[in-house]
Amino acid sequence: MIVVQRDCTSFYRQALGVHTLLRVRGKALGFGRVRACLQRAQPSLYCVSSSSSLSLRAQGLRPITAYTMPSTAPMHGSGIVKFTNCRLVKDDSLVNGDLWVSSITGKILNGQEILYEHRTAPEEIVDLGGRILSPGLIDTQLNGAYGFDFSVIPEDGALAYGKGVMRVNRNLVATGVTSYLPTLTSQRPDVYHQALPLLGPSGGARDASCGSESLGAHCEGPFLNPTKNGIHNASVLQEPIRVISSLAACYGPDNLDNPSPIKLITLAPELPGALSSIQALAALGIQVSIGHSEASYEEAKSGIKAGASMITHLFNAMRPLHHRNPGIFGLLGTASSSIPKPYFGIIADGIHLHPTSIKIAWNAHPDGLILVTDAMRLAGMPDGTYDWTNGSRIIKNGALLTLEENDKIAGSSIQLVDCVTNFLNWTGASVPKALKAVTETPARMLGLEDVKGTLKEGADADLVVLDLQGAAEGERKLVVDEVWKFGTKVFARD
Numbered sequence: 001m002i003v004v005q006r007d008c009t010s011f012y013r014q015a016l017g018v019h020t021l022l023r024v025r026g027k028a029l030g031f032g033r034v035r036a037c038l039q040r041a042q043p044s045l046y047c048v049s050s051s052s053s054l055s056l057r058a059q060g061l062r063p064i065t066a067y068t069m070p071s072t073a074p075m076h077g078s079g080i081v082k083f084t085n086c087r088l089v090k091d092d093s094l095v096n097g098d099l100w101v102s103s104i105t106g107k108i109l110n111g112q113e114i115l116y117e118h119r120t121a122p123e124e125i126v127d128l129g130g131r132i133l134s135p136g137l138i139d140t141q142l143n144g145a146y147g148f149d150f151s152v153i154p155e156d157g158a159l160a161y162g163k164g165v166m167r168v169n170r171n172l173v174a175t176g177v178t179s180y181l182p183t184l185t186s187q188r189p190d191v192y193h194q195a196l197p198l199l200g201p202s203g204g205a206r207d208a209s210c211g212s213e214s215l216g217a218h219c220e221g222p223f224l225n226p227t228k229n230g231i232h233n234a235s236v237l238q239e240p241i242r243v244i245s246s247l248a249a250c251y252g253p254d255n256l257d258n259p260s261p262i263k264l265i266t267l268a269p270e271l272p273g274a275l276s277s278i279q280a281l282a283a284l285g286i287q288v289s290i291g292h293s294e295a296s297y298e299e300a301k302s303g304i305k306a307g308a309s310m311i312t313h314l315f316n317a318m319r320p321l322h323h324r325n326p327g328i329f330g331l332l333g334t335a336s337s338s339i340p341k342p343y344f345g346i347i348a349d350g351i352h353l354h355p356t357s358i359k360i361a362w363n364a365h366p367d368g369l370i371l372v373t374d375a376m377r378l379a380g381m382p383d384g385t386y387d388w389t390n391g392s393r394i395i396k397n398g399a400l401l402t403l404e405e406n407d408k409i410a411g412s413s414i415q416l417v418d419c420v421t422n423f424l425n426w427t428g429a430s431v432p433k434a435l436k437a438v439t440e441t442p443a444r445m446l447g448l449e450d451v452k453g454t455l456k457e458g459a460d461a462d463l464v465v466l467d468l469q470g471a472a473e474g475e476r477k478l479v480v481d482e483v484w485k486f487g488t489k490v491f492a493r494d
């Protein structure tokens with residue numbers, strides 16, 4: 001059987017569940033060859049539907065034989081899933097509608113085209129009963145979880161490290177986080193050299209059973225200001241004095257090659273060599289975020305002009321706003337005609353920031369706000385005292401994590417969907433605007449706005465079904481009911 005309508009070959013390959021669809025006299029052909037054959041009106045070509053036939057004629061092509069495909073029978077093996085009775089997250093609204101996806105390509109399909117042009121019924125219909133269908137959530141700062149720390153190389157080396165990453169991926173996806181940036185705190189160079197090759201983008205195989213997908217590593221350090229080290233070990237912090245050779249010596253020269261396993265680097269722009277380093281990293285396609293920094297407003301602005309595009313956990317580990325020097329926070333108030341306003345990470349866990357600070361930042365630059373967990377390996381573990389990397393110990397008390405030696409906040413153990421719930425209740429934002437901070441906005445920051453964080457046709461079918469529940473005192477709560485990765489269901493709540 002031959003499909004001859006323009007631009008529909010991949011669709012029919014999915015719909016019919018066959019790999020070799022295009023045949024002329026028994027020989028498999030690519031679409032370009034088929035089109036060439038059509039233009040010569042080769043007599044052994046067949047068209048699968050009358051509408052395709054008409055379309056071909058409209059293009060001046062001549063199908064020889066028309067075969068009408070049944071229009072109502074489910075397409076077993078087509079892998080096409082139709083979500084119906086949904087509230088879809090689109091721009092700043094929730095829109096009643098359907099969504100069609102393919103579990104074979106793992107992408108979002110054009111429902112109109114399938115229904116009216118190809119007359120194909122889905123293999124599976126999922127009725128959401130009015131629940132919310134959102135793009136999968138994206139966490140751009142996750143240090144570890146489920147007992148695994150991305151910054152620690154196990155004694156068994158790379159094999160054990162790789163298994164740990166897989167364990168995080170398979171568990172994390174059930175929380176609605178379908179892609180993320182595995183994040184390293186400041187480390188000695190040998191840790192980067194071993195870890196980074198195992199933290200690069202992991203979605204190439206488009207295998208839903210692998211769970212959540214790395215979009216590349218986030219290196220938070222070690223080019224940070226020692227006075228704003230937070231929980232980072234001050235003895236491993238560096239200055240990027242020799243710019244690219246400093247960066248290469250630290251992260252490993254192979255890890256700066258294009259494509260790099262690194263997607264984002266947090267550094268302090270006031271350090272010697274930092275501005276030139278930002279320029280060099282931007283030229284390599286690696287995003288730079290300002291953080292753990294003493295930067296004045298002017299120094300921060302220079303960082304943005306050099307190519308930095310984000311601020312790491314705004315307010316935390318930086319100078320506070322001063323009325324005569326607004327510091328890094330001042331970037332949110334700068335006119336867009338002066339510099340591109342940066343994106344900024346916010347930890348909405350109720351511990352790192354006062355809710356009003358979050359609301360002020362959101363009002364200043366709503367399109368830049370990205371909710372992050374900054375969660376670490378104790379996320380999901382019972383309360384208690386745990387050994388930390390550099391001989392220190394961490395006390396976990398609920399969501400609160402502190403260093404035993406000085407009571408400093410030591411990261412978070414919150415889930416990203418709970419950050420969205422907090423943000424909803426603290427700011428009064430609408431649900432789609434809150435979800436934007438974990439979908440569309442981080443995808444845009446990473447240059448992946450057509451692939452992730454959206455329900456647009458052609459994007460990856462990474463989806464979360466959310467139930468919006470009422471909570472005490474009129475508060476709202478988002479609960480993850482189902483998670484779909486590359487068009488395949490990978491989690492359903494009991």
Ligand SMILES: [Zn+2]
Nearest residue numbers: 220230313317
């Ligand atoms: Zn930090």
